Each structure stands twice: as structure tokens, then as C-alpha cells.
Amino acid sequence: MRSLGVVFAGALMWASSAHADDPPIKIGVMNDMSSVYAVAGGRETVEAVRMAIDDAGPVLGKKAELIFADHQNKPDVGSAIARRWYDVEGVDAVVDVPNSAVAFAVQSLAKEKKKISLFVGALSSDVTGPKCDTYTTQWAVDTYSLAHVMGAAVLKRGGNRWFFLGADYVFGRALVRDTSAVIEANGGKVLGAVYAPLNTSDFSSFLLQAQPTNPNVIGLANSSDDTVNSIKQAVEFGLTSNGATFAAYVLFLEHVQSITLKAAHGLLLANPFYWDLNDETRAWSKRFEEKIGHPPDWDPAMSYSAVFHYLKAVNAAGSRDADAVAAKMRELPVNDFTTKDGKVRIDGRVLRNLYLLQVKKPEESKGKWDLYNVVATVPGDEAFRPLQDGGCPLVKAGSAKP
Structure with a gap:
């Protein structure tokens, strides 16, 4: 009888070979990088997401990739960016999207394309209310x-x-x-x-x-x-x-x-x-401050949490399929320096302190x-x-x- 260690190693080798020809998971940070909502977000959130990708390590055998864009607080601009990302650039998940009007436009398209939305800066409670869908999660405060x-x-x-x-x-x-x-x-x-x-x-x-x-x-x-x-x-x-x-x-x-x-x-x-708040938040914030020059506010920290959990769910699902990943995101507890034993509800609302x-x-x-x-x-x-x-x-x- 083969040992469990050999069986597990073989499973990992199979999973790695199964995804060898697949492109890496790609994440798009979409937010305001030039106007009223750029403070404490913008490129700071891009850096926090980059940290989440680094900390997550290989996902389906490859390191995830990051792209970003400024939606200019215009729903039509946000929708055009998302469509290009989904149809041309192969983006699997969009994160942040402050400005609920822009977020609703992105959410509708993501639902159509079966792509994951990790909303942080979009605060309308309608995101996980009447407009909720399988592929959208809301990570920070809401109205x-x-x-x-x-x-x-x-x-x-x-x-x-x-x-x-x-x-x-x-x-x-x-x-x-x-x-x-x-x-x-x-x-x-x-x-x-x-x-x-x-x-x-x-x-x-x-x-x-x-x-x-x-x-x-x-x-x-x-x-x-x-x-x-x-x-x-x-x-x-x-x-x-x-x-x-x-x-x-x-x-x-x-x-x-x-x-x-x-x-x-x-x-x-x-x-x-x-x-x-505590030793863990101070330790991560020190890493962030070394890159940005000051401690993080909640938008970058929550964007890190959203992406880190998403990548964890992709690995756990063994697939980039949005339905499988969305189900796994709701199954797994949310645990990182921002959140302890958090939960993603069926409506996409993340429950945390x-x-x-x-x-x-x-x-x-x-x-x-x-x-x-x-x-x-x-x-x-x-x-x-x-x-x-x-x-x-x-x-x-x-x-x-x-």
C-alpha cells in the first residue's frame, strides 16, 4: 500500500500538470486613481493586492497576475474596462470598484460573463440585496x-x-x-x-x-x-x-x-x-508602510483580504471556474490579519467585525x-x-x- 504522502504528492503533480497549459489567474484592480476617491485607495490598493498575490503563492501551479485601471467614476468607462478585461485580457476577478454606480455596471457584466467581483469600495447595500448574484461579494462596510x-x-x-x-x-x-x-x-x-x-x-x-x-x-x-x-x-x-x-x-x-x-x-x-488594532494588524501595516510610506486604511486592507480569500478558494476548488470558486469562497472561513473566522453568506455579504x-x-x-x-x-x-x-x-x- 502506498503511503498517504505518496498519494498526496501524486495528486499535486497531477493537479500541476492538469493546469500546466492554462494561463495564470488574472486579477484586475479597478478604482479611482486620479480623483476624489483616490485617497487611501487608488495605487495603494494596487500595492495591497500585489502583497496578497505574493503571500498566496502559486495558484493552480502559477503565480497570479495583476493589472489595474482608473474607472474615472464613470459607469460607462468602468463597464468598457471590464468588458475588455473579460473578453480580451482574460481577467478572472475584479476587485475594489469604489463608486456604487460604477460597481453596478461592472456587476451586471460580470454576472453575464460568469466572472468574480470582489467589491470593497462599492458601499450600496443593494449590491448584496436586490442586485445580488452568485459571483459578487462585498467585503467592507455598506450603507x-x-x-x-x-x-x-x-x-x-x-x-x-x-x-x-x-x-x-x-x-x-x-x-x-x-x-x-x-x-x-x-x-x-x-x-x-x-x-x-x-x-x-x-x-x-x-x-x-x-x-x-x-x-x-x-x-x-x-x-x-x-x-x-x-x-x-x-x-x-x-x-x-x-x-x-x-x-x-x-x-x-x-x-x-x-x-x-x-x-x-x-x-x-x-x-x-x-x-x-493588534499585533497582526500592526505587523502587516508595517510591511505596507515600508512600500507606501504610511499605514494603510481600510480599502487596501480589505482588498488584500478579498483577493487572498479568492486565491485560497481557487486552489481549494482546483479550478478557475467561477461557479466552483464562488461556492468554495462561501464554504471556507475568512481568516487573515483583518478577519477571524469571517463568513461569506449566500448573498455575497462578508460577515466580520x-x-x-x-x-x-x-x-x-x-x-x-x-x-x-x-x-x-x-x-x-x-x-x-x-x-x-x-x-x-x-x-x-x-x-x-x-
Whole structure:
């Protein structure tokens, strides 16, 4: 009788020879590399994905390949890039895709072509709700979890009269929708909402509409540089002179640096990752900082997690077939420096802890990037929408238990 070791070695040799003539797995990072969402993403996410490919090692006998492109925050540009990647360049999976409008265009095409979508920067909860499909996963926060974790925290602190300034596309409107439901369910009041185009430099006409309502919370349902500019201009207009506070949903380390701890201290954030959480996050972040020059924010870290898990699933499935890989991604637990025993649900929603963070006072900070205190750790099954409530057709079809 042959030993198990010989049998296993033979199986590995067979698997290697079976894929010897196949091209390597190819991953495309698609995001904003030149505009409002380039901060803490862009080429930083490309580098994080490169680290995931290096750490994963050979996949089906060969090292995975990486390409990347700037979608310019335009759905037609994103769709054209994805079509070329799928039809000409043989891309197996697309990762990141901030801007939900672009993500929906990519998601539709990926479903048609049976390709894997690893969304990180696409935050509309509709991705894993009505628009869910077998091939799409959502790795970071979404509008539901932001609304519930952040909205509940602000309400508990007395913020019950909200006025929203949102981004005028699906992300901003979904975030206002989801947060409004939380506010009204908990006895608060939504006083109004206005929506500004992406990458607006002057928010004055929008902010002036908030003044007469006298809110005690200004909900900033936008992101990145738009949020920074909103905060600075709201302060200039005196919207916080009556004690009103901000609910800023998507801010990165560099943004807090720009606002300064003196102005931003006390601000709450709901994040899926912080570089200084524990020894593992600090160790990986040190590697990243050696390449980029500063610690990572959550977009690069979550993109690493998504790609690392995907490549692990490809090897476990022994195939690049999208149906086999998608099933294996849902079967295997998500384990890396960002996530412990996470789960990919049938609707594609990744269940993992979220962290309620609060910006430190200047005197609390021990260094340039020591910016947050961890206020609470929120388990994934509390932070994210219950499976049966999302309207995912895969769940309606009874294809899995919650």
C-alpha cells in the first residue's frame, strides 16, 4: 500500500500538470486613481493586492497576475474596462470598484460573463440585496451597516435631529435611505436632505439649506475629499455654532490629518479595519508602510483580504471556474490579519467585525498616525443586514439557509 504522502504528492503533480497549459489567474484592480476617491485607495490598493498575490503563492501551479485601471467614476468607462478585461485580457476577478454606480455596471457584466467581483469600495447595500448574484461579494462596510452602527451610536449620544448632505448618486441616496430608517425607528427626526454632485468644491448652496432646520446632527452621506470639504465649509458657515455635530461615514486617516485632531476630535467612524488594532494588524501595516510610506486604511486592507480569500478558494476548488470558486469562497472561513473566522453568506455579504472608532484629542495621540480610540467592536451578525431582509433573489429562491 502506498503511503498517504505518496498519494498526496501524486495528486499535486497531477493537479500541476492538469493546469500546466492554462494561463495564470488574472486579477484586475479597478478604482479611482486620479480623483476624489483616490485617497487611501487608488495605487495603494494596487500595492495591497500585489502583497496578497505574493503571500498566496502559486495558484493552480502559477503565480497570479495583476493589472489595474482608473474607472474615472464613470459607469460607462468602468463597464468598457471590464468588458475588455473579460473578453480580451482574460481577467478572472475584479476587485475594489469604489463608486456604487460604477460597481453596478461592472456587476451586471460580470454576472453575464460568469466572472468574480470582489467589491470593497462599492458601499450600496443593494449590491448584496436586490442586485445580488452568485459571483459578487462585498467585503467592507455598506450603507446598511454604516447606518446602523454609526446612526445608533450618534442617536445614543443625543443626536436626534438630522439634516443630510449626500453625494448625488446611488451611494449617497442609499446611505440617506438606510440611516433615515434607523433614525425614525428610534424616535429621531430627519429634517431634510440635499444632494451634491461628486467632487464638488463649493458646498455653500447645499449647506445653506440646512441652516433654517436647526439640526443637531449633520449627516454627511458622501465620502473622502467631499466629506472633508463639507466639514470645513459647514464650520465656516457656522452650522456647528449651536452645538450641532457631524456624522461622517467615510473618512480616511489622511482626511483626519487634513482636518486636524483639534477640529476632528470626538468624531465617530464605523470602520472594518484600523492599522493599530493588534499585533497582526500592526505587523502587516508595517510591511505596507515600508512600500507606501504610511499605514494603510481600510480599502487596501480589505482588498488584500478579498483577493487572498479568492486565491485560497481557487486552489481549494482546483479550478478557475467561477461557479466552483464562488461556492468554495462561501464554504471556507475568512481568516487573515483583518478577519477571524469571517463568513461569506449566500448573498455575497462578508460577515466580520466592524469597529466604532472615535477621533482622539490632540493630547491623546502618541504619533502622526495614532488617530483613533476603539469605542466598540460590533460583531458581523449585528452590524450587517439580516439575510432575509435584503431582497436577494438567491435567498428568495431558497438556495440557502440564513
